Amino acid sequence: MAEGEARRKYVDCREYPSEKGCSLRISGTEDEVLEAAAAHAVSAHGHEHERSASLREELRSLLKDETE
Secondary structure (H helix, E strand, O other): OOOOOOOOEEEEHHHOOOOOOOOOEEEEOHHHHHHHHHHHHHHHHOOOOOOOHHHHHHHHHHOEEOOO
């Protein structure tokens, strides 16, 4: 990883089984993943507010470092 380059993160719905059986994996910088995962949580999994601090903190706790 180049110096100054942000570490990539990911969240994978397959690691958190749901009734939908979602298989989406989102990866990118932490901010990118949080933004996309929050929108996905609302549109696909029925969460109510994509901008809520509690949803974003929950999602942040699920993020993992992507290995190269």
